Amino acid sequence: MYERIREKLGILADAAKYDVSCSSSGSNRKNENKGIGDAEGTGICHTYTEDGRCVSLLKILLTNHCIFDCAFCVSRRSNDIKRAAFSVEEVVELTMNFYRRNYIEGLFLSSGIFKNADYTMERLVRIVKKLRQEERFNGYIHLKTIPGASDELLREAGLYADRMSINLEMPTENGLKLLAPEKSHAEVKKPLKYIQNNITQFESEKALIKSVPKFVPAGQSTQIVVGATAESDKEIMHTANAFYQNFSLKRVYYSGYIPISNDARLPVIGSQPPLIRENRLYQADWLMRFYGFKVQEILNDLHPNLEADVDPKLSWALRNLDQFPVDINTADYFMILRVPGIGVASALKIVQARKFGRLYENHLRKLGIAFRKARHFIRFADSPMLLKEYEAGHIKGIILSESKSKYQANPNNQLSLF
Amino acid sequence: MELYIFDGSLEGLLTAVFECYQRKSRVVKLVSEIHHVPDVFDAGFRVDSDREKGKRVWKGLCRKLGKEWQLRFYKSFLSEQPEAFQHLLNFARYIIDQPTGAWENFAHPDVLAISQTSQKVHREKHRMEAFIRFQKTADDIYYAHIEPDFDVLPLLPDHFQNRYADQRWIIYDLKRKYGLYYDLEKTEEIELDSAPQMSIVNALPSDLLDSQEALYTLLWQDYFKSTNIQARKNMRLHVRHVPRRYWKYLSEKQDQF
Incomplete structure (x- = not known):
């Protein structure tokens, strides 16, 4: 039945x-x-x-x-x-x-x-x-x-x-x-x-x-x-x-x-x-x-498609390096939110915590941001001296080589339609 | 540094905070009895749990902390982790000593620890709300047993009695040997004389079950399979969302055992 x-x-x-x-x-x-x-x-x-x-x-x-x-x-x-x-x-x-x-x-x-x-x-x-x-x-x-x-x-x-x-x-x-x-x-x-x-x-x-x-x-x-x-x-x-x-x-x-x-x-x-x-x-x-973000910032006639190998936030940051680095201890909340590797919860914690004192690298790491990704785009209390400014392609190369993309494990899932 | 030993209860922990001020202690190491290894050179100070002292500390904390952080404090306590007791003591002293608003100082190790530990406990509570699977018994009670990582049962009554207001239910923690029973009016703590074992199959013996129970378990298992899209199969993502240690609860995963 x-x-x-x-x-x-x-x-x-x-x-x-x-x-x-x-x-x-x-x-x-x-x-x-x-x-x-x-x-x-x-x-x-x-x-x-x-x-x-x-x-x-x-x-x-x-x-x-x-x-x-x-x-x-x-x-x-x-x-x-x-x-x-x-x-x-x-x-x-x-x-x-x-x-x-x-x-x-x-x-x-x-x-x-x-x-x-x-x-x-x-x-x-x-x-x-x-x-x-x-x-x-x-x-x-x-x-x-x-x-x-x-x-x-x-x-x-x-x-x-x-x-x-x-x-x-x-x-x-x-x-x-x-x-x-x-x-x-x-x-x-x-x-x-x-x-x-x-x-x-x-x-x-x-x-x-x-x-x-x-x-x-x-x-x-x-x-x-x-x-x-x-x-x-x-x-x-x-x-x-x-x-x-x-x-x-x-x-x-x-x-x-x-x-x-x-x-x-x-x-x-x-x-x-x-x-x-x-x-x-x-x-x-x-x-x-x-x-x-406004949709035009992410996708426009110059950039009609999202990149497969990096996420759209990182992609935007690399195209707009003139807006970085962002100083974690002074920058506006909305600018901190735009840093690759920092999410909404961490951005909120950062602006709350910095009222009590300047934030150092060890604070940021513990707060739960993706520090290895974010470090290219931020300054903090004990930032190392910048000897030279890297260009976008170089930063992208470092980030890709340091991270294991969730997609690399499954090469079969590559786009195959176009 | 002074060593404080308490009985592991929330009242005891709050009393310990009180004693820190009473005894003008500076740095205090707090250990619960069951984690305490006796030391011939340091007998430590035995905290005598005291309702009044505990209440005074809790009131003091509530004056400084909003509802959300009061709940975080409680959730961190339910983690039952030895480090959490220490962080709670430090956190309470820090909050009491500082002007209101100090909980926003996420660069402070104890603030960060309470925020993170309470988040872990909250996640486990949320998992129970998701993964509990009731079985309807022949006498019309919906029964489920669990073995949560943290002692989250005290956090569950509101959620389940709001939702299942018109059915009687029991949620039993096999690890901590107590449960919740909702009788259509109120939820009470209960202890069962002979609680079932957590078998690999999360099931009561079939002679205790409602006659329709087998049908709905089967239909749910069918549904779980039909709603999957084979071409998108991604077991890594599946296991991240449904960690293996919870599979024993889940009727839809019983064919895995």
């Missing part, structure tokens, strides 16, 4: 795993009704798959039947694979039983489009409504926005979901048209805008009336597939930046394309996914969100 549900879960988890978002943080849903679950505060990764990705949510499709034929998608209409669909009750049972055993933080529910957008969205809403109202579930729910679904359904979904997302898929409209002629960026922007406006409206009402319900408290996110089409890193990050700004997105996810199709427009099956490139894009994303 177990076999049917096991098979369904196998098919529908397998089809959902290419959506990389797994965040379960940023919501403020407390367990106030003595129900089950609590989505307040930071997220928790309950385990990690063997590919090293966090497992925080039960990530499944309601069904992998789909009327669309997007070349990059494993569930495309023309793909000859097993199809399955969960019932509303099955999804609710799985979520509750996994949650009660502390396997997960909540549910990430997506779906192929069957019949039409509203029909699909209505099913998704029915599940989350049942979880919230009948099961009194206060865990995290990430719900996919189905493109083309009606405003009424989106609004209802927003009352139950913590986060909603809709994927851009390809970084540019042209790329998307090439692989998914039935789709467009415009139909992604419309619901993003609609939900963004509602979030703002609910928040302003909540400021006046306390009983206004929550509406998508953890905000919206999107995903860009990297390496399926020929866009540069500059095009990808400038698109991401525009979406962060125009739609107040909480996250943009970058998903290295895993070849799953023999379509001539796509990288062949068996070629290595662009993992280094994906990693560099996330680093660039972090620089924009937490380190005060």
Whole structure:
């Protein structure tokens, strides 16, 4: 009797795993009704798959039947694979039983489009409504926005979901048209805008009336597939930046394309996914969100692509040596944050600690900065005399020879698409 | 240098801080009884744990430290590390002697040590929140046992009772032989007469379990495999996030044993 549900879960988890978002943080849903679950505060990764990705949510499709034929998608209409669909009750049972055993933080529910957008969205809403109202579930729910679904359904979904997302898929409209002629960026922007406006409206009402319900408290996110089409890193990050700004997105996810199709427009099956490139894009994303960098500083017409052998922060520093060295004992916090090898936590500690006295090399080493990398870019109380100024290529050579890149161990993972 | 020996309790540690001032000691080496190796030349001073003295020191610290650093102090204590006791004593004296705000002096060895030790304990607490796997028993109690590196159980009740407010649960520390029991109203410390052993399989005998338990363990193991992308396999990263010593807790890793 177990076999049917096991098979369904196998098919529908397998089809959902290419959506990389797994965040379960940023919501403020407390367990106030003595129900089950609590989505307040930071997220928790309950385990990690063997590919090293966090497992925080039960990530499944309601069904992998789909009327669309997007070349990059494993569930495309023309793909000859097993199809399955969960019932509303099955999804609710799985979520509750996994949650009660502390396997997960909540549910990430997506779906192929069957019949039409509203029909699909209505099913998704029915599940989350049942979880919230009948099961009194206060865990995290990430719900996919189905493109083309009606405003009424989106609004209802927003009352139950913590986060909603809709994927851009390809970084540019042209790329998307090439692989998914039935789709467009415009139909992604419309619901993003609609939900963004509602979030703002609910928040302003909540400021006046306390009983206004929550509406998508953890905000919206999107995903860009990297390496399926020929866009540069500059095009990808400038698109991401525009979406962060125009739609107040909480996250943009970058998903290295895993070849799953023999379509001539796509990288062949068996070629290595662009993992280094994906990693560099996330680093660039972090620089924009937490380190005060403008996207133009990291990627522009002169530097349209991120370097594979050094991270984007080091790359920026080497291109801008005129801004260094930075004096740890006097420099502005935001300049310390720009030093390669110093992260947000260490930068904060540095500006706190230096109020009590000048900082020496041994302090900096103990504080937890990557000293060997940072030393080329900083001055401190006992800095050695600089006999000559090194040029960028020389510094890069020293840093590369002293560090073991996490990628050198896996030469197979080199970019092989371009 | 003076040698202080205390009983290993938080009250004892705070009393030791009190005695430093009472006895006008300068440099003090603090050792807990179980780590103390008797020395014929130095009997040391035995700290008598005293509730009132401890309270006075804690109050004094709270006047100087914000909530966050009070918690860091407590977390560092739960690390049960001999060096941590020494750092806590030094840190407390430093904070009491200096004007408010001295905790920001990360160049000070004791401030840095408390910051780093409390971070380690915090990480272990967070791992327990992630890696605990409850099994539902036939009498409707969700049970899990653990063997954390540090004594983090006192840090767990809020998290688990907020989350699992409508189910009874037990989290049992096999190493320190006590646990937490939530009875739908409150969480209490308990001791089990015959606690199960930490077997390689984190499981209660099947006759104690709910009839659906085997199904959900199986479905979770299936899910763990299905959600992996083979083309991205990266065991080094996997093991960094899920260190091997925790695999025994995890239902999804049981096929590894």
